[in-house]
Amino acid sequence: MMMTSAVDMTMDELLEACPGAQRALFRNYHIGGCASCGFRPDETLAEVCARNDGLDPAEVLETIRRASAEDERMMISPPQVKRLLESDSVELLDIRTREEYEAVRIEGAQFLDHSLMQQILTNKPKESFLVFVDHKGARSLDAAAYFSGHGFTNIKCLRGGIDAWSVQVDATLPRYTVE
């Protein structure tokens, strides 16, 4: 992927080779976040760059190269979050389904529905410390990138999700599988 021809890969191919690419594109260039700024799977990176104000594909590729490091920087461990919760300096936003949230949740975590999301995007100070929680820590990166792309500067994801929280912080919280 990191060869010059990577700019001629389709977005589908690029995302397969570098799963964090879409997050990097939205965080940095406001591309791929929602329907209005998205791309087609069969467009090449070069085409996406061309119709986004003629972005320099080489620079964009370099940003994508750094995607995994950026993803890593977004992570925060369950024990760290526990300490932050004790000092009341963080808000937990749970992006799992309503069923999962109602069955098992971290005390104080808020269920992120569309209405809460709009409220936060509109009214919260951009420096608010927000931590996204999902089941096992993969999807929350997308939420974090979406909020980062909207200007939030202090966004983290719970590493390993609520499953890791059950293991590392609160064993009374049952672990579960999704059927």
Added chain:
Amino acid sequence: MNDDIETKIQAALHDPQNVGEMSGADAIGTVGSENCGDMLRMWVKFKEEGGRKVIDRATFQSFGCQTAIAVASVATELIRGKTPAEALAMSGEELASPLGKLPPMKIHCAQLVEGALRNALGGEETVAPASAPSLLDQFASPKTVRIKLQP
């Protein structure tokens, strides 16, 4: 984005105009998918004025991009009193003009509003430029799941 536009967008978001479903609308247009929340819908009501059919009022609902919401807020004000043809002739950039000149990367957000308006007024199916799942699709799609607690 320059500070002036950012300030205007934030002002529009803090006091968005014409938000919500309109009962008795004469036309409705949608862009995007309600299922994944990544959509913008517009309701339009017409009236007769000087022998012409003009837009009396337009409202919108959106769960998408913040800039799109700000654009929809100003656009629904801007199109009042215009004929459907006059409103259809407006580009996304024109609809967003009260906010100032959007940076190129935010022009898509105005095009989303333009698409919903075209869908409402012209019945024109607007194909969103994106068909790959967006970030919003991936983390905010409502799903129903069954879970099994581990003993």
